[in-house]
Amino acid sequence: MENQTYIQWKKSMVRAAKKMKTPIVGHYELTACCNLDCKMCFIHNADSNALRARELSTETWKRIFDEAYDSGLFFAALSGGECLMRSDFEELYLHLWKKRVRVGVLTNGTLISDGHVEFFRKYPPDFVRVSLYGCSEEGYLQVTGHKGFEKAVSAIRKLRDAKIRVSVVVTPSSYMKDEYIGIRRYCIENGFPCQSNNFLLLKNRECPEKDDHFLSIDDIVELSKAQYELSNGPAIPVEITPEPHGNSKVSPKGLTCNAGAGAAVVSWDGRMYPCVMLPIGDVSLLEMSYAEAWEKTKEAVGEMLLGMECVGCPYDDVCPKCPAMRLTGLYTGHCKPEVCELSRRLVAAGVKKLPDPGQAVPEAESCD
Ligand SMILES: C[S@@+](CC[C@H](N)C(=O)[O-])C[C@H]1O[C@@H](n2cnc3c(N)ncnc32)[C@H](O)[C@@H]1O
Ligand code: SF4
Ligand code: SF4
Numbered sequence: 552m553e554n555q556t557y558i559q560w561k562k563s564m565v566r567a568a569k570k571m572k573t574p575i576v577g578h579y580e581l582t583a584c585c586n587l588d589c590k591m592c593f594i595h596n597a598d599s600n601a602l603r604a605r606e607l608s609t610e611t612w613k614r615i616f617d618e619a620y621d622s623g624l625f626f627a628a629l630s631g632g633e634c635l636m637r638s639d640f641e642e643l644y645l646h647l648w649k650k651r652v653r654v655g656v657l658t659n660g661t662l663i664s665d666g667h668v669e670f671f672r673k674y675p676p677d678f679v680r681v682s683l684y685g686c687s688e689e690g691y692l693q694v695t696g697h698k699g700f701e702k703a704v705s706a707i708r709k710l711r712d713a714k715i716r717v718s719v720v721v722t723p724s725s726y727m728k729d730e731y732i733g734i735r736r737y738c739i740e741n742g743f744p745c746q747s748n749n750f751l752l753l754k755n756r757e758c759p760e761k762d763d764h765f766l767s768i769d770d771i772v773e774l775s776k777a778q779y780e781l782s783n784g785p786a787i788p789v790e791i792t793p794e795p796h797g798n799s800k801v802s803p804k805g806l807t808c809n810a811g812a813g814a815a816v817v818s819w820d821g822r823m824y825p826c827v828m829l830p831i832g833d834v835s836l837l838e839m840s841y842a843e844a845w846e847k848t849k850e851a852v853g854e855m856l857l858g859m860e861c862v863g864c865p866y867d868d869v870c871p872k873c874p875a876m877r878l879t880g881l882y883t884g885h886c887k888p889e890v891c892e893l894s895r896r897l898v899a900a901g902v903k904k905l906p907d908p909g910q911a912v913p914e915a916e917s918c919d
């Protein structure tokens with residue numbers, strides 16, 4: 552069970568930092584290497600394990616962490632690729648931990664040894680988030696090219712038994728269609744806290760032409776409906792739905808989420824972005840300090856144009872909040888027609904509900 556008081560406190564810290572434009576959250580992709588080969592991955596690809604020489608050294612990461620700390624870092628997430636592939640993982644983790652930075656770990660879980668569990672028990676992480684890529688070895692193989700289901704599940708159990716805050720994340724893609732609901736059900740049955748990454752996937756950064764992992768709108772509606780019904784019972788379809796789109800002729804500028812306001816990402820080769828979803832700014836921490844890179848990242852975010860169609864749109868509340876998902880391009884000021892269609896179809900299927908007219912909609916939470 553997650554500690555709600557801690558989560559509320561963390562959210563309030565992040566909100567305050569966002570107002571002050573302080574990068575309190577840092578997401579660090581320590582490596583592009585991985586022991587798995589997920590077909591939908593946006594970082595790792597067939598060539599990534601040969602790129603070890605271009606990874607940042609231990610000393611460079613420590614320098615980045617020190618500068619980030621001086622800029623206001625308090626919540627770090629170590630990711631990749633698979634961050635446990637780095638032989639200096641514990642050294643880098645401890646470098647942050649000893650500064651009292653809260654350190655989270657994003658992992659596929661298959662490399663977590665008894666030694667890691669002991670290490671995390673001694674130096675507790677903020678969270679360990681394990682991606683689960685199947686509910687059977689066959690399904691897992693289909694997504695990742697390797698068998699790893701039993702290993703990942705065993706790691707989740709061991710972490711939980713050691714009282715480490717562990718949760719599961721699921722990333723549905725065309726390769727996981729058959730097992731997506733099975734994974735969600737497996738997590739419910741086993742008492743694993745579980746969340747899904749949004750259905751709208753990123754392209755691979757190095758091979759943007761690869762697009763066979765994307766789900767169709769029909770697939771997303773079908774999986775969303777099955778997921779809804781797993782928790783809520785039968786969805787009730789809605790016959791008449793409003794047209795998407797408001798009628799503003801002006802695009803709002805800048806973002807309202809945490810990207811480039813309270814959070815920064817550093818890629819495995821040392822570039823800073825406002826968010827994994829927004830590879831913009833393109834500033835290298837090999838050429839400038841964290842504080843300088845942060846200034847440029849904030850500027851890049853400030854130039855973004857939000858969808859003019861979204862202003863006053865009846866679907867604003869049920870549509871994916873992430874601007875990177877809504878927009879046709881980061882500087883066009885227009886939203887993607889397929890996102891509008893998806894939002895409308897989810898409402899028509901009874902999976903999402905439009906707020907009642909006149910009902911106050913709470914301010915959206917930023918992602919961490
Ligand atoms: C790149 S992985 C790195 C950490 C670790 N290797 C893992 O698999 O959790 C971080 C998260 O991104 C998700 N992911 C992978 N490919 C994606 C894509 N194309 N779009 C969005 N998220 C993706 C993964 O499933 C995982 O939950
Ligand atoms: S385990 Fe994570 S980093 Fe590795 S290929 Fe899969 S999504 Fe990418
Ligand atoms: S992206 Fe969403 S909020 Fe924006 S116009 Fe389309 S449906 Fe409305």
Ligand code: SF4
Nearest residue numbers: 808809810826873918
């Ligand atoms: S809403 Fe999108 S761009 Fe903003 S922080 Fe969340 S994932 Fe990143």
